[in-house]
Amino acid sequence: MSTTSPATSPPALTSPKASLFNPTVARLTYRALLGRRRALILFALPALLVAIAILVRSLVGADDTTANGILGGFALGTMVPLIGVIAGTGAIGPEIDDGSVVYLLAKPVSRSTIIFTKLLVAIGVTVAFSAVPILVAGFVLNGNSQQIAVAYALAAAVASIAYSALFLFFGTVTRHAVVFGLVYALVWESLFGNLVPGAKTLSVQQWALAVGQKIGAEGAITSDVQLPLAISLLAAVTVAATWYAGRRLTSLTLAGEE
Amino acid sequence: MTSLHIDHVSRWFGNVVAVNDITMTIAPGVTGLLGPNGAGKSTLINMMGGFLAPSNGTVTLDGTTIWRNAGIYRHIGIVPEREAMYDFLTGREFVVANAELHGLGRAEAARALATVEMEYAQDRKISTYSKGMRQRVKMASALVHDPSVLLLDEPFNGMDPRQRMQLMELLRRMGDEGRTVLFSSHILEEVEQLASHIEVVVAGRHAASGDFRKIRRLMTDRPHRYLIRSDNDRALAGALIADPSTAGIEVDLAEGALHIQAIDFARFTELLPRVARDHGIRLLTVSPSDESLESVFSYLVAA
Numbered sequence: 405m406s407t408t409s410p411a412t413s414p415p416a417l418t419s420p421k422a423s424l425f426n427p428t429v430a431r432l433t434y435r436a437l438l439g440r441r442r443a444l445i446l447f448a449l450p451a452l453l454v455a456i457a458i459l460v461r462s463l464v465g466a467d468d469t470t471a472n473g474i475l476g477g478f479a480l481g482t483m484v485p486l487i488g489v490i491a492g493t494g495a496i497g498p499e500i501d502d503g504s505v506v507y508l509l510a511k512p513v514s515r516s517t518i519i520f521t522k523l524l525v526a527i528g529v530t531v532a533f534s535a536v537p538i539l540v541a542g543f544v545l546n547g548n549s550q551q552i553a554v555a556y557a558l559a560a561a562v563a564s565i566a567y568s569a570l571f572l573f574f575g576t577v578t579r580h581a582v583v584f585g586l587v588y589a590l591v592w593e594s595l596f597g598n599l600v601p602g603a604k605t606l607s608v609q610q611w612a613l614a615v616g617q618k619i620g621a622e623g624a625i626t627s628d629v630q631l632p633l634a635i636s637l638l639a640a641v642t643v644a645a646t647w648y649a650g651r652r653l654t655s656l657t658l659a660g661e662e
Numbered sequence: 663m664t665s666l667h668i669d670h671v672s673r674w675f676g677n678v679v680a681v682n683d684i685t686m687t688i689a690p691g692v693t694g695l696l697g698p699n700g701a702g703k704s705t706l707i708n709m710m711g712g713f714l715a716p717s718n719g720t721v722t723l724d725g726t727t728i729w730r731n732a733g734i735y736r737h738i739g740i741v742p743e744r745e746a747m748y749d750f751l752t753g754r755e756f757v758v759a760n761a762e763l764h765g766l767g768r769a770e771a772a773r774a775l776a777t778v779e780m781e782y783a784q785d786r787k788i789s790t791y792s793k794g795m796r797q798r799v800k801m802a803s804a805l806v807h808d809p810s811v812l813l814l815d816e817p818f819n820g821m822d823p824r825q826r827m828q829l830m831e832l833l834r835r836m837g838d839e840g841r842t843v844l845f846s847s848h849i850l851e852e853v854e855q856l857a858s859h860i861e862v863v864v865a866g867r868h869a870a871s872g873d874f875r876k877i878r879r880l881m882t883d884r885p886h887r888y889l890i891r892s893d894n895d896r897a898l899a900g901a902l903i904a905d906p907s908t909a910g911i912e913v914d915l916a917e918g919a920l921h922i923q924a925i926d927f928a929r930f931t932e933l934l935p936r937v938a939r940d941h942g943i944r945l946l947t948v949s950p951s952d953e954s955l956e957s958v959f960s961y962l963v964a965a
Contacts, residue, residue, distance in 0.1 A: 419733045428762040432748060439750040502746035507803060510711065510740045511763040512732050654730060657714045 422514035429508060429521040437494050437529055445490055446529070449483045450537030457541035468552060471545035472624065475538060475556040480616075481598065481609055484534045484560050485567055485589030491529040492571025493581040495522040496649075500656070501579055509656065519650040523572055530564035550621035559616035559625075566608045566638050566645075573645040576652035604628040611638045664724055664737060664810040664842050665689045666710055671719035673705050680705040682866040683719070688844050692837035694857030694874075695846040702866040703846040704743065707815045710844070711740045723811065736764070739804030743815035745796060747788060753799045754784035760803040774802040778832065794825035801832070812836060814845040818852050830856045885909060886927050890920045891947035892938065898945075901937045905929070919947065 437443060456474060464470055496519075499505035508518055538560045542553020570588075574581040596603035604610045605628065613627035614634035627634065666688040673681040681702040688710070697703050708714035709721045712728045712735075721728045728734050748756055754775065761771040775784050778798040783791070788799065797817060804812060814833075818826050833856060837843045847853050853860055854874050862870040862877060870877050892898045899911045899920055907926035914921055924930035938945050 419731060426763070428759050432751075432759055435750060436748065503742060503744035504746040504748055506713065506740065506742050506744070507747065507760060508763065509713070509732075510735050510738070511760075512735045512765075513763055514732055655715070657708070 420512045420514050420517075422516040422520075424517070424520045425524060426513055426517050426521045429513070429518055430525050432508070433495050433522050433525040434529065436498065437491060437525070440494065440498070442490055442494060446487060446533045449487060450533050453479055453483060453537050453541045454544065457544040461544055461546075466546040466549065468546055468549055468624065471542065471549075471552050474545060475542055475552065476613070476625065479534070479538045479541065480556060480560055480563065480612060481594050482590070484530070484538075484563050484612075485593050485609070486586075487534045488526075488530050488564060488567025489571050489582060489585035489589050491526045491533070492568045493575040493585050495526040495529075495568075495572055495575065496653075497575035497579075497581045500576065505656070509653075515653040515656075516650045519572070519576075519646060519653055523569055523646055523649075526568035526572055527565050530568050531561050534564055535560040550624040552620055552624055555616040555620035555625055558619055559612040562615045562638060563608050563612035566611070566641050569642040569645040569649070570608070573649040573652070576649045576656070601628070605633075606637075608638070608641070610634070666811065666842065666844070667720075667722045667725075668706070668710070669720045669722070671706075671709060671716045671721060673702075673709060673714065673717045679866050681709070681716075681863075684863070684866075684868045685719075686861050686868060686871060688842055688861075689859075690837070690840050690842045691859060692833055692843045692845070692857045693859045693861060694853035695844060695861050695863065696850065696853045696877075697846075697848060697863035697869075699848050701848075701863045703848075703863055704815055705866075706863065707813055707844070707846055711738065711813050736807065737809055738811045738813060739807065739809035741797075741800045741804045741812070741814040741817055743819065745793075747796065747800060747803075749789035750787065752785050752787055753780055753791070753795075753802075756788060756799060757784075757802045757806060761806045764807040766807060770806050770808075771802075774806040775799075777805055778802045779828070793820040794822060797821060797825070797829065801829070809841070811842045812844070814843070816847060817845050818847060818849070826852075886924045886930070887951045888920075888922045888924065889917075889947065889949050889951045890922055890934075890945065891918060892920075893944040893946065894941075895920050897941055898938065898943050901941055901943075902933070905933050905937075907933055921951070 438446070456478070460470055460474065496505070499508070509515065535557045539553055539557035542548060542556055546552060548554060571581065571585045574584050578584060592603065593607055593609050610627050610629045611634035613625060614629045614631045616625045617627045618631050668684055668686045671681060671684050672679065684706065695703050695706065705714060709716050710728065712731065715729045723734050723737065726734060751759065754771065757771040757775055758768055761767055775781050778801045780795065780798050780802060783795060788796065791799065817829060821829065833843050833845065845856070857874060860870070860872065860874045860877055861868065870880065890898070895913060895918070899913055902908045902922065903911050907924055907929040908922060909925045910923045912921040934948065935945070
């Protein structure tokens, strides 16, 4: 075997500067996200939404109430959190689980940079696979009458940010991030978020709806949370979850298998 | 020259003490970290690699604390024991990504792949690699930034003899070049072949340190226990106990065997067949009853 030149570099052991984005971390993250079998759900759910939209439009014709039901119920209530779970937890959970995250951590790259980059990728994937198809489905359903398509798409985009941060954090805390994420998305957001009045205030879905309400025509979309509160809570959850995820990664220990 | 200093380091997980007050210095050259499974080798390597905080004591690289200091990775290369490594990439993509994370590029990646002789398979997906190929690509990823310290956790596990020899050759050369190379192993022969310096860890404690010949002698000089069956156990026992190489013999009637404690290993192994032949005794079973590494190591701890 050939060898490299002798190692003679003097130690310069300053910590690397944190930045918001590392293209290599991003590339590894999205390739891991889209390369996994779970990624099929990323394609299947939006395809299902658009298929439903086409079917409903051809059977019922353009109808604002039906559009509202499909976009608010299935799309924003179920699809967005599910895609958020897959993208958010998938951006970091499996790497921590199987130990391959060691190749990112054993580098002179700040761990905050790793978290920020993974968050951006998770947000990008969630927006691409939820907000964009919602916009398409909205136009198919009623041609954006009452601004419903745009309103729900923006609400989904806003929700994508909060879900990504939240589920990325789950991914750094527990091996069962997907299970926790699913329970949160389906039980809390879909069930309690729609039924229990108190839970509605603490539901990403309702906060996103508040944004949609502002954009949609008067009375087209309703939320139980006022817009200023909704935006504050969205920002608070996103910042807090990202900060904690960064902290978790900074002190992440890879205990031996002994 | 770069050295790792482990100073009065302990690490516990809940009530379990994995590493117990260990002090050692890993200097340039190849050092073998030897110990049975579960001795705390991985815990130690994880602390040296900055993936685990010591519960007590300090781990430093030329005086700089390793824990929570990503800057040290400019000087440390790590080859983890675990298999997982972005299997959906090709070997080349993987090493290039590692180079980029160091702020380097394709040229350095190509050089590292050449060092481990993996160019021939660099465009295949890692998921198709054999264990040995994975190990070499892991090595390439650790060497890409030309580190002065190289940490390898059980690097020879699952490698075939040829791959093992190649990796040993490579590590030896890295050590000769003045790098600080530390590898862990639970196999004495592996460590003996490669490392001039050995650190032995048993049950979380630092059992021995130094030249392998010294440690090897300690290991062979310990009392050995044998289980022996013959067609005349009592006559054999009488003849063996007369020799000073034997410290004690128990006739186990239930087992139909002799338990023998030999204190002079070389002399006893030569004595046994001679005594049997001279007395016309047929040996049916001769088996060492404490050859497990654990017993060898626990002897070392007591020594």
